Amino acid sequence: MSGIRIKNLRKSFGTYTALHGIDLQVPNGTLLALLGPSGCGKSTTLQLLAGFEAPTEGEIWADDVLLSSARGVLPPEKRGISLVFQNYAVWPHKTVAENVAFGLAIRRLPKAEIAERLDRTLRTVRLEALRDRYPSELSGGQQQRVALARALAVEPRILLLDEPLSNLDAHLREEMRFEIRQVHDLLGLTTVYVTHDQSEALVTADRIAVMKSGHLQQLGSPEDIFERPSNAFVATFIGANNELAGTSEGNGAIRVGSHVLTAPDRSGAAHGGTVSLCVRPSQVRLFGAEEKGLPAEGCNVLSGTVRRSAYLGEYRDVLVDLGGGRTLRAFIPPAQSFAPGSVVTALLPIGSCQILGPAA
C-alpha cells in the first residue's frame, strides 16, 4: 500500500488541455473520490495514474517511487496499480476463476498460493458459487464483482475505480456503494474512485476531490465539501443549492439586484468582485406575505411569488420567483402549502448562507 502524491500534473492533447496542473495527495489507506462532471479531467487523471497516458508536465509519486513524469512513464504492468473499468472489461473468453487468477499466474506464484488467494478473493466478493461461469452468464452486478475481485487478487498497492457503478441499475448501484466501502474497510487499500455521482462520492469516500474543466476545485472530507464548499461550483455540484449571483459589497456583504445580503464570506473577492450567495433549499423558510411576527432575526429577508410547488411526500419543493430573472428553491414542510401566484417572504438564515466566488 502506498500513498499517492500528484504534483502539478498537466496533460494536453494537441491544443486541448485536459488537466491544468493538479496537486493532490492521497494518504496511505484512504479512499479518495475524484468527482466532477464529464470532461472535468477526472478520467484523464485516472489514465495518468494507471500509466496508460504520459503527463505533459508534472509528476506522480507512489510513496517514494516516481511513477510518471514528462520524461517517462513506468509501464502499467510494473506499477502494482489495479484498475476496475466502467464497462468491467471482464474477459469473455475466461471463466470467473480464470479472470481472477490471471494476475496471479502472471506473477508466477506457486499453484497452492494461487488457489488459496483465488478462493479468498472470490469469498471476499461472494463469487465462490460462480467460479466456473463465463461472463456472458453473469448479471451486470456479478461482472462488476468479478472485475473487482480480479483487481484485488493481485494485492495491489493502489486500487483505481473508474465509474464502477455507472452501468448498474439504480437499486444495485446503491447496494454496491456500501459493498465497495466495506471491501475498502476490510483491506485498507489506497483507492481512487472516479465518479460523476455526488451521492456515490459522499457515501464511499474518505476524501473528495471536486474537479471542473481540468482544475481541482476543492479537496476535503465529505463534510467539508458539503458544508464548506470552496466556491459556487462546488456548492451547486454537491447537493441541491441556490446560487444568487451578485457583486461583493466588501467583507460579508453581497449586492443581489437591489438587495444587500449578508453572509459568512469565503470568496476572498475584493469590493465589486463577482460572487454568489449560496444557500441550500432545505435551509430556506417560507411565510405568507401577510404573516406577522416572522422570526427574521439573523436572517436575510427576500420576497417573491410562488411559481410552482411540487409535493414530494417528505417535503414540498417550492420555486419562488424573486424578480429580475432570479429564482429561489425552498424545501418546506409538507404541512405548509402555497398556491402558485401567492406572494411569500423567504427567510435565509445568515449562518446557512455563504458568499462564494466562481469556479477556479
Add this chain to the structure above:
Amino acid sequence: MGVISTDSPDSAAAATARPVMARVPLARTVVFGAVALLLFLLVVLPFGWVLNNSFHDDLTGAWTLGNYARIFQSADLLEPLFNSLLLAVATAVIAVGIGVPLAWLVSRTDLPFRRTIRVLTLTAFVTPSFIGATGWILLAAPNSGWLNALWRSLAGAEAGPLLNIYSMTGAIFICGIYTVPYSFTMVSSALDEMAVELEDAAATLGSGTLRTMLSITIPLVTPAVIASFILSFIQGLTLFGVPAFLLTPTGIPVVTTKLAEFYQLFPPEIYMAAAYCMPLLLVTAMLFWMRRRILGRKQFVTISGKSRAGRRIALGAARWPAFGAALLLPLVSVFLPYAALLLVSLTRAWGQGLSWENLSLHWYWWALFGNSETHTAIVNSLLFSTLAATMCVMLGTVVAYIVERRMVFGASLFGAVATVPIIIPGIVMSVGFFAAYTRAPLNLYGTPLLLVAAFAATFLPIAYAHGGSILKGIGPELERAARSLGAGEGRTFLSITIPLMGGGLLSGWFLVFIPIIRELSVAVFLITPKTNVMTTLIYNAKDGGNYEAVCAMSVLLLLITLALVAAAGPLTRLTTVRRTSRKSGRKTAPAEGVLPT
C-alpha cells in the same frame, strides 16, 4: 511489490535531469523493427525497384526516360493499352449489367432457390478465371469446341463455327462472367444490410413498390454499384490468365500479356517491362482512390450468407422465368466449363471420343503420383499457400494491432504501406519481386521463399484490413485490464487479444489462402521448375496441348479450393472461443484445473 525506483521525493527535484525508469523495452524494439523491415522488404523494395528499373535502359543500363517515351511513340505498345481499356470497360459493363439485377432478384424478391443461386454465384467467385477459360476453350474453340461441333451437326458441316472463344469477344465474355460475382456480392450485401424500415417509411407515405425502388432502394445502393463497377474495371484491366489463354494465340495483345512478352524476348527487356507497368499502376491507383472516396473507409466487402428477414417483392408470373434467367450465369460460369473439364480429365485420350473404355482416372493418378512435375506443383501449391497465408495473416494482424492501438509514433504509416499492394496488379507484383530478388545481396530466385513472400505481399491488404476490423470490435479496456494486472504488451497481445480475435483470425487465414492458391499472375515470372505451382503448371502445360492432364490439374485445383471454402465456415465456428460454460455453475472444478498456468 514492484518498487522500481528508489528516488526519494526530496532528491527528485535535484534529479530532474535524470530520465525516469521507462526505457523502450528490447522486445518492443525488436517487434517494431521486424515489422518495419518486413514491410520494407515486401512492399517498398519491390515497388522501388520497379520504379528504379523503369528509368534504365535494357541494353546499356544507363539512366533514361526512353522507356516511357517508347510507350507513347510505338503503336506496338499503345495498342495493348487500348485493348486493355476495352476489355476493362466491357468487363465492368457485363459485371454490373448482370450482377446488379441478379443481386436484386436474390436479395429482394421471392425468386425460387435463392440460396442455390447465391451458392452457385459464390462458386463462380472462387473459380480461377483462367480455368474457366480453359473450360470454354473445350466448349467454344472454333473447330474442336463441342458447342461448335453441335452447331455443325445441326446446321450442316459447311456452316462456319458458331462461337470463337479465341477473340476479344470471347475474352470479354470470360472476364465478364467471372467478374459478375464481385458486383453481385457487393450489391447484394448492400441490399441485405439496408434497413427494411427505409422502404417501409416510403410505403407508409403512399409510395408504390416501383416508386419506392426507384427513389429509395436504388439511390441507397448506388455507391455499392459504382464501387463494384470500379472493381470490375480493375479486374478486366489486370487479369493475366484469360488474355494469355484466349488472346495471345490470335495475336491480340493487352498490357498484361505484353508484360509477359518482354520477359520472353531475348535478351529480355526487363527495364522496359518496369516502365510498362506504370500506366497500369496509375490507372489502378486512381480507381482505388475513387472507390475509397465513394465507399468511405469501408474498403472490403464481407461476404455474408444471411438472408433478409423482411418482406420480399412478389414476382408473380415472372417468378420462374426470372429463375431461368438467374440460372444463366451459373450455367455458363460453372456447369458448362466444369462439365467440360471433368469429362476431358476423365478420358484416357480425348481424341478417341466418349466411350466406356476411354473413361479412366488415369490422368488424376498421373498428376498426383505418376509425374514428378505435377506432383511437385501440387505439393508446392499447398505448402507455399499455407506458408504465405500464415505469414500474411501474422504480419497483417500485428500491423493492424500497432495501427489500431497507435502503439508507436507514425503507426498509421505502417498501415498505409500494408495497404499499398491493393493497387498493384498481380503481374506488376511479379515484375517487382523479380526485380528486387533476382540480384545480390538478396538473390532468392529459385527458392520457395520468393514465391511465398510475393504471395504474402500481394494479399497483405486483405489480412491487414480484416485484422483491423476484428480489432475494432475488441475494446482496449480488455487489454488495459491485463496490463494493470502485470501483463506486458506482448503477454497481453498473446493471452487476451489473440484469443479474443479467435475464429476471426482463422477466417482471415482462409480469406487469404483461397486467393493465393488460385493466383497465377503473381507467380508467373517467379517460378522455376523446382518451385512451380499448380496455376503456373496449368498455364505452361496448356501450350503443350496435353489437355487431359491440364484438365485433371484444373479439376484438382478446383476441388481443393471448393473444399477449403466449404470447410472455412464450420472450422471458423469451431475455433471461436467458447464463451459459455456447458454446465453452469453446478460442478466446481478443482482450482488448479481452471488456472491458466
